[in-house]
Amino acid sequence: MAQSAVTVRIDSEIKSQFDKLCEQFGMSANTAFNIFVNAVVRSRSIPFTIRGGKTEQPSALDLFMQQRRAAETNLEPEMTLDEINAEIRAAREEAT
Secondary structure: OOHHHHHHOOOHHHHHHHHHHHHOOOHHHHHHHHHHHHHHHHHHOOOOOOOOOOOOEEEEEHHHHHHHHHHHOOOOOOOOOOHHHHHHHOOOOHOE
């Protein structure tokens, strides 16, 4: 499968927090983004609620837990173990 690179600009402190959380989850930020993109494509929706008017930003952990709850209640099929492993393999190949 052909791969494309994506560049994202993000606040350095948020990126650091995200990288640490991803490490705790046992994955790289790249793998987390790939999982997110696949979930969006598969469900044809953003897998968490986007709201305006709130001044306090939720933590990365809060957003992760929202996404996890949405995935648990979503009727769309989850990623198979083969799909998850393929994402991990692709991330490892990209890292080398």
